[in-house]
Amino acid sequence: MTLIHGGQLHQVAAQYKIPVNNWLDLSTGIAPLSYAIPDIPLALWQQLPQKNADLLAAAQGYYQCSQPLLVTNGSQSIIKALPLLWAQKNSQVIGKLASRVYVPERGYKEHGQAWQDAGHLLCFYQDELPEITELTPYCVLVVINPNNPTGKLFSRETLQAYQQAIARLHGLLVIDEAFMDVIEKPNSMGGLVTHSHTLVLRSFGKFFGLAGIRLGFLIANDEWRKVFSNYLGPWQVNGPAQFIAQVALLDTDWQAEQKQTLSTLKATQVALLQRCWGDDLIATMHGCNLFITVTFHVENVDLKQGKSHFIAQQLYHLLCLQGVYVRLADENDTLRFGIALTKDLPKLEQALLNAKNQLVALTNLSSA
Numbered sequence: 001m002t003l004i005h006g007g008q009l010h011q012v013a014a015q016y017k018i019p020v021n022n023w024l025d026l027s028t029g030i031a032p033l034s035y036a037i038p039d040i041p042l043a044l045w046q047q048l049p050q051k052n053a054d055l056l057a058a059a060q061g062y063y064q065c066s067q068p069l070l071v072t073n074g075s076q077s078i079i080k081a082l083p084l085l086w087a088q089k090n091s092q093v094i095g096k097l098a099s100r101v102y103v104p105e106r107g108y109k110e111h112g113q114a115w116q117d118a119g120h121l122l123c124f125y126q127d128e129l130p131e132i133t134e135l136t137p138y139c140v141l142v143v144i145n146p147n148n149p150t151g152k153l154f155s156r157e158t159l160q161a162y163q164q165a166i167a168r169l170h171g172l173l174v175i176d177e178a179f180m181d182v183i184e185k186p187n188s189m190g191g192l193v194t195h196s197h198t199l200v201l202r203s204f205g206k207f208f209g210l211a212g213i214r215l216g217f218l219i220a221n222d223e224w225r226k227v228f229s230n231y232l233g234p235w236q237v238n239g240p241a242q243f244i245a246q247v248a249l250l251d252t253d254w255q256a257e258q259k260q261t262l263s264t265l266k267a268t269q270v271a272l273l274q275r276c277w278g279d280d281l282i283a284t285m286h287g288c289n290l291f292i293t294v295t296f297h298v299e300n301v302d303l304k305q306g307k308s309h310f311i312a313q314q315l316y317h318l319l320c321l322q323g324v325y326v327r328l329a330d331e332n333d334t335l336r337f338g339i340a341l342t343k344d345l346p347k348l349e350q351a352l353l354n355a356k357n358q359l360v361a362l363t364n365l366s367s368a
């Protein structure tokens with residue numbers, strides 16, 4: 001099954017018959033400001049990608065881990081390959097003993113899809129992790145921290161308790177830290193991967209605003225790194241992309257400024273959403289400094305339409321009609337906004353106000 005993702009602007013533009021350049025695209029959690037591409041040595045375009053010790057040293061510093069990392073074509077390549085490699089690693093046991101894979105019911109759906117495609121048994125958890133006492137031998141627990149789209153964040157202490165329990169069960173704890181860069185407190189588990197029962201995935205593209213170069217990292221022990229490296233082959237990430245990441249990961253001044261800017265932009269956008277849509281429409285806003293996920297008061301609309309997810313779907317459509325593209329949840333009941341630049345706020349504000357007025361005209365929602 002093909003999953004729906006944000007970032008499909010060409011498709012949405014064609015659907016709504018609005019030229020691509022006229023859209024405000026807030027459909028992803030990728031930073032709206034990106035790291036400036038440095039001058040790339042010509043040799044990197046000419047040669048095959050090579051092992052880049054400088055990049056790995058820069059990544060170890062940035063992700064604060066002492067063991068080497070594996071550079072990958074985004075964390076997606078690990079997500080896709082892992083279920084097969086996990087089954088191969090445990091081929092003696094899996095099959096005889098169905099290995100349960102716990103994934104968040106709401107969260108980046110590629111995890112669950114990859115495990116399901118490889119024939120594993122999915123167990124969904126809601127906002128809270130399954131009880132430690134429920135975990136079974138050879139289970140896999142996938143934690144997206146912070147979660148996309150809910151913003152739910154687990155502390156390092158909590159995850160360490162799961163790490164120990166899962167190691168005792170010969171299982172695997174997979175922590176996807178794609179959005180961890182914008183979290184203030186040190187919650188990353190990257191420095192705590194000491195055995196084969198924990199993997200940490202890091203995505204370069206989101207915080208650095210360069211998702212197009214397709215680069216990420218796996219933090220894992222020697223054994224797992226070797227398994228993935230053999231499976232993925234020698235030229236996962238092109239040389240120019242590696243060079244850009246090497247420079248960006250060392251640029252601590254830019255990183256500090258980016259964090260501050262994203263924090264300010266996010267706060268401004270939360271206030272704008274609140275002002276335009278108000279408490280009668282918005283139930284909650286969660287997320288992190290790379291996206292804002294809005295849930296709605298369904299009880300405030302006339303549900304004679306027979307659709308309990310009416311508000312989010314309608315608002316998504318009404319925003320699209322004005323050239324504003326946000327992410328409608330797969331469950332059709334929430335909207336996730338990427339972070340807008342200051343220059344785009346007037347367009348966003350007008351679209352939010354218009355969408356609410358049009359929604360009010362369609363329903364019994366109070367316009368107060």
Ligand SMILES: Cc1ncc(COP(=O)(O)O)c(C=O)c1O
Binds near residue numbers: 202
């Ligand atoms: C939670 C999460 N993990 C992983 C990814 C994959 O990112 P990438 O392959 O660009 O590192 C995404 C992409 O949106 C994501 O939202």
